[in-house]
Amino acid sequence: MSRGIAYRRAKMATIKQQRRHWWQHDMSPQQIGLAAATPKPCSCWMCGHARRHHGRTMQERRQLDSFEIQKDDGP
Structure with a gap:
């Protein structure tokens, strides 16, 4: 509905x-x-988007690391 x-x-x-x-x-x-x-x-470091001020999240960094490892192990 x-x-x-x-x-x-x-x-x-x-x-x-x-x-x-x-x-x-x-x-x-x-x-x-x-x-x-x-x-x-406002968009200060306390109120604003955390990724803008602190970089990528831990989950995103792990995913990128995993992707890099798979890419290096490829044929």
């Missing part, structure tokens, strides 16, 4: 209601919409 536009609008209204004080101050409707769509206020 697919959910319709009414469901998505209701969910967005709930999220906006919850995030009215997300960044510890009263916000304008535009800021509330921004907090609902993108909950992180």
